[in-house]
Amino acid sequence: xxxxxxxxxxxxxxxxxxxxxxxxxxxxxxxxxxxxxxxxxxxxxxxxxxxxxxxxxxxxxxxxxxxxxxxxxxxxxxxxxxxxxxxxxxxxxxxxxxxxxxxxxxxxxxxxxxxxxxxxxxxxxxxxxxxxxxxxxxxxxxx
Numbered sequence: 001x002x003x004x005x006x007x008x009x010x011x012x013x014x015x016x017x018x019x020x021x022x023x024x025x026x027x028x029x030x031x032x033x034x035x036x037x038x039x040x041x042x043x044x045x046x047x048x049x050x051x052x053x054x055x056x057x058x059x060x061x062x063x064x065x066x067x068x069x070x071x072x073x074x075x076x077x078x079x080x081x082x083x084x085x086x087x088x089x090x091x092x093x094x095x096x097x098x099x100x101x102x103x104x105x106x107x108x109x110x111x112x113x114x115x116x117x118x119x120x121x122x123x124x125x126x127x128x129x130x131x132x133x134x135x136x137x138x139x140x141x142x143x
Contacts, residue, residue: 010051010069020062021054025080025133026099027112028070036068038099042109046094046143048072049079073138076116081134083124086115092136101136113138 013028015021016035021028027039027046039046048070055066071077082095082102093109095102101112113136122132 010071011048012067012069015054015065015068017065020064020066021050021068021099022062023080023099023130024050024052025078026050027079027094027101028068028099035065036070039094039110040096040098042094042096042106044094045110046073046112049077050099073113073141073143075139076135076137077113078133079112079136081122081127081132083122083127083132085121086117086119086134088115088117088119090115101134110143111141112136113141 013036016031016037019037028036028048028050029039029044030047031037051069051071054068055063057063080100082097082100084103086103090103092101092103092112092115093105094112115134116137117135126132
């Protein structure tokens with residue numbers, strides 16, 4: 001039996017008890033007990049980026065501690081961005097907002113990747129409307 005999805009597709013994991021991932025494009029970290037949680041501080045080390053929300057029940061409600069599919073670093077991944085102006089080629093960092101990236105280095109912030117979009121302004125309204133996915137090159141990051 002061959003391995004499927006290794007290096008080319010998503011990996012599945014379980015969210016930490018009591019947590020969910022509500023959107024695609026959110027940065028995940030390992031919590032130390034073989035479960036996943038959203039990055040929540042600039043110094044967190046990501047494990048991957050969600051490709052969809054975590055598991056939902058038959059009514060469409062997110063299940064806490066549910067299964068989540070994610071992509072590890074490598075290639076271009078779409079990530080949720082905080083409101084800011086993004087310039088092609090700039091370094092992006094883990095943000096203090098759960099699972100988001102930002103272009104401001106807080107001194108000890110973990111590098112999430114390099115912005116490779118056409119250059120754009122992500123507004124607060126776009127963040128609120130979940131219209132804040134940006135293209136991030138992750139080949140050169142150490143996570």
